[in-house]
Amino acid sequence: MRFRNATLFVVLAVAWGSAFTAIKAGLEYFPPVLFAAFRYDLAGVLMLGYAGYATDRWRPRSPNEWLLVGVGGAFMIAAYHAFLFVGEQGTTSAxxxxxxxxxPILTTGFARVFLPDERLTTLGIAGLLVGFVGVGLLSRPDPNNLLNARTVSMFLVFLAAASFALGSVLTRRVDADLPIETMEAWSMLLGAGLMxxxxxxxxxxxxxxxxxxxAILALGYLVVVASAAGFLIYFDLLERLGPIEINLVSYAAPVAAAAxxxxxxxxxxxxxxAAGFALIVTGFVLLKRNAIRAEITEFRAYGD
Structure with a gap:
């Protein structure tokens, strides 16, 4: 079982990491926001079909369930991908x-603001700051020309990450019992419409x-491999591993993107x-140190 999970984890990291390369390649042929919209037109239809097959709730019913879809579609699909696709025009895949x-670091920061039960310790705050320093080192903005294309592009990608993090926190505030597959499918379709x-x-x-x-190859790869297959693997691993371990995909994906x-x-x-990446990973470890320690303890107990 552990070998199976590890294999799927690597496959997911490669699928999602290489998606950044497919986006960069496809931007040679598509306007950026339209490219993102096409991706989720098709991926949303595929995911809706899967939701109809795998769950007994293929569509939202209550106002809260539609609100959940609205938040996911607006922030986690539309805003995230629009900023990402526009921003990636001026930076590398990695x-x-x-x-x-x-x-994941920004998610913790937003949770502190919007979820009253969440608390940040001194080390947690340090983790946030280290993560931001990593982004600063990666982008290296020129104080004399803060509006150059490279800096603006990286800032737009940062807004993409912030949009996804904010959306993931806001969805936790919505009291709705909707299968994640159904939520993802309708969020994709709504997000595509907004884009x-x-x-x-x-x-x-x-x-x-x-x-x-x-162009067709890049779009098809994003729809079939990164979106449809990627999310199916994600749902499977989320159920088996939990949210902490699955978050580590975020730190394996850049390696695949670079390769x-x-x-x-x-x-x-x-x-x-490399230095910026190392600092962001360090920030994540500082923020999630207790959860990571618990996961390591559970893994050792499983091995015994």
């Missing part, structure tokens, strides 16, 4: 993945899409990329 790996509206608002057009083989970015796009990670 750098984007590393900034997104800040999400289509945003795409039109910023004057993107379907006529700007270049329907090449590479696939180097192999397929010629992106070479720098020393600043």
């Amino acid at each position: 750098a984007a993945a590393i900034i997104v790996s800040l999400s 289509h509206v945003a795409s039109v608002a910023i004057t993107e057009s379907v006529s700007d899409v270049q329907w090449t083989g590479e 696939t970015g180097l192999a397929f796009l010629g992106e070479t990670p720098t020393a600043y990329t």
Whole structure:
């Protein structure tokens, strides 16, 4: 069982990490927000089909369940992916993945504000600060030119991570008993709709899409591998491992993003990329040290 879980964990990390490379490749052919919308048009339909197969609740019913979908669709799908796809135009796959790996740290910070039962210790606050220092080291903004394309792009990716983290906290405030598969499916469809509206608002057009083989391959990879298959593996591991261990995917994915970015796009990670990543991982460990310690204790007991 442990071997099976470890294998699925690696597969998920590769699927989600390589998604950043597929996004970067696809941005050569698609307007960014429209690209993200197309991804979740298709992924949402696939996920809805799976929800109908795997659960007895293929659609929300109560106002609270629709509110849950609304929060997930607006923050965790639409805002997250719109900012990410626009931001990744000006940075590398690995750098984007590393900034997104800040999400679990930001989630803890937002939880402190919106969930009264959550508390941050001194070491927890230190973890937040170390994570932010990691992003600063990775982005290295020029004080004399804070609006250069690279800095703005990384800031947009940071907004993507913050949107996802805020959405994950706000969904915990909604009292709704909706299967996660159903929530994800409807959130994807709603998020895709919102991104289509945003795409039109910023004057993107379907006529700007270049329907090449590479474009279709990038879109198909994001829909089938990163979204449909990735989320199915995620649901399985979430049930088997719990939220703490599954969060570690956020820190394995940048390694896959760096490897696939180097192999397929010629992106070479720098020393600043590695140092920023190390600081963000350190921040996560400081924040989640008690939960990680409990997981290690449980693992050792399982081995005995």
